[in-house]
Amino acid sequence: MIVGVPKEIKEGEFRVAMTPGGANALVADGHKVLVQCGAGAGSGIADDEYRKAGAELVAEPQTLYERAELLMKVKEPLPSEYPMLRRGQMLFTYLHLASSEELIRALLDAGIIGIAYETVQTADFRLPLLEPMSEVAGKMASQLAAQYLQKHYGGRGVLMGGVTGVKPAEVVVLGCGFVGANAVKVAAGMGARVSAFDINTLRLAYLDDTYGSAVTSLYSNSWVVADAVARADIVIGAVLLPGARAPWAITEEMIKSMRPGTVIVDVAIDQGGCVENIRPTTHAEPIYVEHGVTHYAVTNIPAAVPRTATYALTNSTLSYARKLAALGAEKAMAEDPALALGLNLADGLIKHDAVHEAFPHLA
Ligand SMILES: NC(=O)c1ccc[n+]([C@@H]2O[C@H](COP(=O)([O-])OP(=O)(O)OC[C@H]3O[C@@H](n4cnc5c(N)ncnc54)[C@H](O)[C@@H]3O)[C@@H](O)[C@H]2O)c1
Numbered sequence: 148m149i150v151g152v153p154k155e156i157k158e159g160e161f162r163v164a165m166t167p168g169g170a171n172a173l174v175a176d177g178h179k180v181l182v183q184c185g186a187g188a189g190s191g192i193a194d195d196e197y198r199k200a201g202a203e204l205v206a207e208p209q210t211l212y213e214r215a216e217l218l219m220k221v222k223e224p225l226p227s228e229y230p231m232l233r234r235g236q237m238l239f240t241y242l243h244l245a246s247s248e249e250l251i252r253a254l255l256d257a258g259i260i261g262i263a264y265e266t267v268q269t270a271d272f273r274l275p276l277l278e279p280m281s282e283v284a285g286k287m288a289s290q291l292a293a294q295y296l297q298k299h300y301g302g303r304g305v306l307m308g309g310v311t312g313v314k315p316a317e318v319v320v321l322g323c324g325f326v327g328a329n330a331v332k333v334a335a336g337m338g339a340r341v342s343a344f345d346i347n348t349l350r351l352a353y354l355d356d357t358y359g360s361a362v363t364s365l366y367s368n369s370w371v372v373a374d375a376v377a378r379a380d381i382v383i384g385a386v387l388l389p390g391a392r393a394p395w396a397i398t399e400e401m402i403k404s405m406r407p408g409t410v411i412v413d414v415a416i417d418q419g420g421c422v423e424n425i426r427p428t429t430h431a432e433p434i435y436v437e438h439g440v441t442h443y444a445v446t447n448i449p450a451a452v453p454r455t456a457t458y459a460l461t462n463s464t465l466s467y468a469r470k471l472a473a474l475g476a477e478k479a480m481a482e483d484p485a486l487a488l489g490l491n492l493a494d495g496l497i498k499h500d501a502v503h504e505a506f507p508h509l510a
Pocket residue numbers: 265277278280281284321322323324325326327344345346347350367385386387388393394396413414415416417418445446447448449
C-alpha cells in the first residue's frame with residue numbers, strides 16, 4: 148500500500164503524523180511511504196532522516212495526495228486540502244467532526260474513508276489515540292494557566308504554589324480523564340490547591356488513592372461547580388463524551404461570578420468546548436478576555452511541543468496504521484473492533500453514532 152504523510156498546514160501546527168522510525172516500520176512491512184518535503188521540520192526531523200528510513204520524499208502535496216491510498220495526518224483537512232482528497236482514499240487523523248458541519252460536508256462530498264484517531268476505542272473504553280495528546284495537553288494546561296495567571300498577562304498575579312505564609316492558587320479541574328488527571332498532576336506538583344470534578348467515581352477514586360488529601364475530588368454537578376469556580380484562580384475544562392459535542396459544564400452565569408484575572412483553559416474546545424460561548428483561539432492569539440476572565444481555547448495545544456507530541460503520537464498510531472496498510476480498511480476493521488470504532492465516514496455517509504447525533508440532518 149502507498150502511505151502518504153503530508154506537511155500539516157493548520158496555523159501553529161508543527162507536528163507530523165509519522166516519525167522516521169514509524170515510516171521505517173511500514174517500509175519493512177513492504178509498503179511505500181511518501182513524505183512531503185519539510186513535513187518533519189517543525190518537529191526537528193530533517194527530510195534526510197525519512198530518506199534514510201526508506202521513505203520517498205515528495206515535493207508537492209498534490210502529488211502525495213494523488214498517489215497515497217492511506218493518508219496519515221495530524222489535524223483535520225483544511226479547505227485548501229479538500230480538493231486534493233480522493234474518493235475511496237483512507238484518511239487516518241484527528242477529525243473532531245462533531246464540532247464542524249462544514250468539514251463533514253466537505254469530507255462526505257470528497258467520498259473519503261474517514262477514520263478518526265479520537266474515536267478509536269478499546270473494549271475497556273480507553274481512547275488509545277487520544278491518550279498521548281491528552282497527556283501532553285493536560286500537562287500543558289496547568290503550565291499555560293500558571294503563565295496567564297501572572298499579572299503582566301492580565302492574570303490575578305497569584306503564584307501557583309504560593310510561598311511560606313501565603314496561600315497557593317486555587318485550581319479547579321473539570322473532567323478527570325487523561326487531560327484532567329495530567330492537569331491535576333502538574334498543578335498539584337506546582338503546589339496549587341486542586342479541586343478535581345468528574346461524574347465517573349472511578350476517576351475520583353483514582354485521584355484520592357494517588358494524591359490523598361493533596362487533591363480534593365468532587366462529584367460534578369452544576370451547584371458545586373458554580374461554588375468552586377467563583378473562588379478559583381484557574382479553571383481547566385477537560386470533559387468529554389466520546390465523539391459528541393462537549394457539554395457546557397461552565398455557564399456564562401458562572402463566568403460572571405468569577406474574579407477578574409481568573410484564567411479558564413478549555414482543553415475540550417476541539418469538541419466544541421465545555422465553557423458556554425467560548426470561541427476557539429490559536430497559538431498566534433491564544434487568549435481573549437470576557438467578563439474580566441482570561442479565556443484560553445487553543446484547539447491544538449500539543450502543537451506547542453511538537454517534538455514530544457510527534458513521537459508520542461506515532462508510538463500510538465503506528466500499530467493501527469500497519470493494520471490498515473496490511474489489510475485495507477474493511478478487513479482491518481473487521482479484525483480489530485477498536486479500529487472499527489474509529490470509522491466516522493465512508494461511502495459518502497456518516498458512520499459514527501455520536502457524529503450523527505451532533506448533526507442528525509446530515510446523511
Ligand atoms: N485542545 C487540545 O489541544 C486537546 C488535546 C487533547 C485532548 N483534547 C480534548 O480534551 C477533552 C478531554 O480528553 P480526555 O482524553 O481527557 O478524555 P477522557 O474521556 O479521558 O476524560 C473525559 C472525562 O470527562 C468526564 N466527564 C464527562 N462529562 C462530565 C461532566 N459533565 N462533568 C465532569 N466530568 C465529566 C468523564 O467522566 C471523563 O472522565 C476532549 O475533548 C479531547 O478531545 C484537546
